[in-house]
Amino acid sequence: MDRNMIVDTRNMNHWFGTGEARKQVLFDINLALPRGSFTVLMGPSGSGKTTVLTLLGCLRAVQDGTVKLTGHELHGASEAELTRLRQRLGFIFQSHNLHESLTAMQNVVMGVQVRARVPDDLARKAAAVALGLVGLSDRMDYLPANLSGGQKQRVAVARALVGNPDMVFADEPTAALDKDSAADVVDLLKRLGAERGTTTLLVTHDNRILDRADRILTLEDGKIVTVQEHA
Amino acid sequence: MTIVLQWLFGRLPIGWLQLTHKRGRFIAALSGVAFANVLVFVQLGIMNSMATATLKPYEFFNADIMISAPDANALAEGGNVARQWMLQALADPDVISGTGLFIAKAPLKRGDTDISLTTFGVDPGQPGFLAPLIAGDIAFLEVQHVAILDRLTRGIPRDEAAAIRPQSPFSFETQGRTLTAITTFAGGGGFGGDGYMFVSDQTFLSMFGARSSTAPNHILLRVQYGADVSAIVERLRGLISDKTLRIRSYADAAQEDLRYQQTRRPTGIIFGFGVLIGVLVGLVIVYQVLSADVADHLREYATFKAMGYGPRFFLGIIVEEALVLGILGFLPGLAVGAAILTLMGKVTTLPLAMTPGMAVTVFVGTVVFSVLSGVIATRRLAAADPADLF
Numbered sequence: 140m141d142r143n144m145i146v147d148t149r150n151m152n153h154w155f156g157t158g159e160a161r162k163q164v165l166f167d168i169n170l171a172l173p174r175g176s177f178t179v180l181m182g183p184s185g186s187g188k189t190t191v192l193t194l195l196g197c198l199r200a201v202q203d204g205t206v207k208l209t210g211h212e213l214h215g216a217s218e219a220e221l222t223r224l225r226q227r228l229g230f231i232f233q234s235h236n237l238h239e240s241l242t243a244m245q246n247v248v249m250g251v252q253v254r255a256r257v258p259d260d261l262a263r264k265a266a267a268v269a270l271g272l273v274g275l276s277d278r279m280d281y282l283p284a285n286l287s288g289g290q291k292q293r294v295a296v297a298r299a300l301v302g303n304p305d306m307v308f309a310d311e312p313t314a315a316l317d318k319d320s321a322a323d324v325v326d327l328l329k330r331l332g333a334e335r336g337t338t339t340l341l342v343t344h345d346n347r348i349l350d351r352a353d354r355i356l357t358l359e360d361g362k363i364v365t366v367q368e369h370a
Numbered sequence: 371m372t373i374v375l376q377w378l379f380g381r382l383p384i385g386w387l388q389l390t391h392k393r394g395r396f397i398a399a400l401s402g403v404a405f406a407n408v409l410v411f412v413q414l415g416i417m418n419s420m421a422t423a424t425l426k427p428y429e430f431f432n433a434d435i436m437i438s439a440p441d442a443n444a445l446a447e448g449g450n451v452a453r454q455w456m457l458q459a460l461a462d463p464d465v466i467s468g469t470g471l472f473i474a475k476a477p478l479k480r481g482d483t484d485i486s487l488t489t490f491g492v493d494p495g496q497p498g499f500l501a502p503l504i505a506g507d508i509a510f511l512e513v514q515h516v517a518i519l520d521r522l523t524r525g526i527p528r529d530e531a532a533a534i535r536p537q538s539p540f541s542f543e544t545q546g547r548t549l550t551a552i553t554t555f556a557g558g559g560g561f562g563g564d565g566y567m568f569v570s571d572q573t574f575l576s577m578f579g580a581r582s583s584t585a586p587n588h589i590l591l592r593v594q595y596g597a598d599v600s601a602i603v604e605r606l607r608g609l610i611s612d613k614t615l616r617i618r619s620y621a622d623a624a625q626e627d628l629r630y631q632q633t634r635r636p637t638g639i640i641f642g643f644g645v646l647i648g649v650l651v652g653l654v655i656v657y658q659v660l661s662a663d664v665a666d667h668l669r670e671y672a673t674f675k676a677m678g679y680g681p682r683f684f685l686g687i688i689v690e691e692a693l694v695l696g697i698l699g700f701l702p703g704l705a706v707g708a709a710i711l712t713l714m715g716k717v718t719t720l721p722l723a724m725t726p727g728m729a730v731t732v733f734v735g736t737v738v739f740s741v742l743s744g745v746i747a748t749r750r751l752a753a754a755d756p757a758d759l760f
């Protein structure tokens with residue numbers, strides 16, 4: 140197994156349901172993502188993109204195959220191990236990323252404090268820097284309800300990146316955004332990820348994003364059908 | 371507050387922020403907890419006052435052992451005891467004196483109000499059996515139809531009662547006799563009567579014609595200073611031929627009376643139930659609030675789970691919320707509870723009051739039960755699956 144690969148899967152299969160209703164949704168997925176790469180995962184609805192993301196992101200138990208994340212085998216890992224591994228990951232969801240009772244700053248602080256009891260003033264400093272990087276220095280004490288969709292996703296980017304994760308998983312983070320905000324958010328993810336050497340796996344239908352990817356994987360009916368590498 | 375909690379928990383006080391985010395609901399939740407607290411306070415206050423009122427008359431006497439009829443569950447309840455058993459008891463070398471105590475209710479009509487006086491007939495020649503607050507005046511009872519009246523009797527105005535002196539006595543009709551109260555003592559109305567009155571045993575027998583001097587309600591005994599009361603009680607149980615009699619130390623008799631009032635009497639049971647219901651109401655309210663809160667934030671909790679927060683973190687949030695609700699709900703509950711008890715005490719002249727013991731008990735109970743319902747509410751957290759977020 141290549142040590143430069145942060146994700147390395149061999150013959151990953153996945154099924155949903157039990158008995159009669161049992162249905163295979165992923166077939167022999169083999170993929171390797173180099174450290175620091177920016178990969179886009181595409182494919183029609185129902186092709187299994189989210190399932191791949193949740194498996195690699197330690198949010199679902201691996202059923203079959205070998206799946207290595209930062210050198211750790213996920214197949215057979217306990218819930219506590221998966222939780223610990225997730226502390227080294229960043230997640231950006233389509234929506235509902237932020238806690239409605241917490242300000243932008245407090246939401247980002249949650250991303251700092253998950254790994255260790257970072258003293259409050261240090262955590263706030265780190266959060267302020269991260270919010271500055273996503274251009275929200277003037278919105279730090281706003282509650283999510285008072286932020287636009289694009290601003291909320293930028294807070295989510297700041298929270299995902301503030302702890303310098305090994306890897307960021309994003310599932311259609313721009314689906315609910317207008318064209319300009321979508322481009323903003325993806326550019327931020329790409330630029331900040333590159334600066335930190337963070338690996339990014341991003342699921343999208345959004346064609347506007349494709350030219351920013353190092354690599355585009357296309358999934359159809361649970362199988363990887365094409366791999367496009369960009370220089 | 372946020373800063374205090376932040377310092378306390380060493381993390382963002384998410385529970386607090388979450389609760390206060392929806393202010394209306396938060397206030398409703400606190401009112402609910404406060405309401406449950408008030409319920410418990412009032413019931414406890416009544417239970418406490420029942421205890422005080424039950425034990426009160428025992429304080430009028432000074433005895434070591436009490437012999438009562440088998441059905442005498444309370445001081446003013448049950449049948450009589452034959453005086454002859456007192457003579458048997460006196461045969462014990464450690465028993466130094468004995469006296470018969472007569473008890474009955476006497477009505478007193480004052481204008482339109484009917485007052486019920488628990489009347490004690492005592493031997494004025496034996497002041498040693500009376501507590502100091504009465505013993506000093508007992509000699510007055512040597513005169514027939516003289517009474518010592520409870521100046522805290524419900525239905526007799528305080529100033530009027532306070533004016534009763536030998537030179538300005540208060541005469542009243544009861545049981546077909548005219549009694550003259552020439553002095554008073556501080557008793558206090560309870561649940562069984564409006565007040566108390568002392569008369570001599572002779573006066574008592576003339577008031578209650580059906581009663582006989584040979585059969586008082588209880589026999590009181592005093593023992594040698596320093597003697598072992600429980601050992602004497604044991605000996606008396608062997609010595610006295612009527613094995614059905616209740617022979618107890620005076621202190622035990624008082625406690626058994628109290629237990630009887632609290633666990634056998636409908637009133638005691640009802641107030642006990644009241645406390646239970648208050649506790650249940652509080653438990654349900656806190657559970658409702660917390661589990662609704664968990665349900666409302668499932669997606670956010672799922673996000674935290676995805677980020678790598680574990681079960682202890684979530685338990686911490688819920689316990690934090692439970693503590694906030696319990697503590698902040700307790701304070702208004704305490705204030706309102708104390709106010710209601712004071713008011714009720716004024717109206718009923720029962721010894722109703724908020725005691726520090728009650729406040730501490732209810733506070734600890736509130737916090738414990740809040741946390742308990744919080745822990746139950748965390749079971750709903752299992753539904754927060756971060757894999758569903760995508």
Ligand SMILES: Nc1ncnc2c1ncn2[C@@H]1O[C@H](COP(=O)(O)OP(=O)(O)OP(=O)(O)O)[C@@H](O)[C@H]1O
Pocket residue numbers: 155156164182183184185186187188189190191
């Ligand atoms: N929890 C589940 N239980 C049962 N079947 C599921 C579950 N989640 C997904 N599936 C099925 O697995 C297949 C792949 O789903 P997945 O969500 O991975 O697709 P996707 O590519 O992300 O689609 P979309 O673009 O619509 O988000 C689909 O057929 C879906 O119906």
Ligand SMILES: [Mg+2]
Pocket residue numbers: 188189190310760
């Ligand atoms: Mg999907």
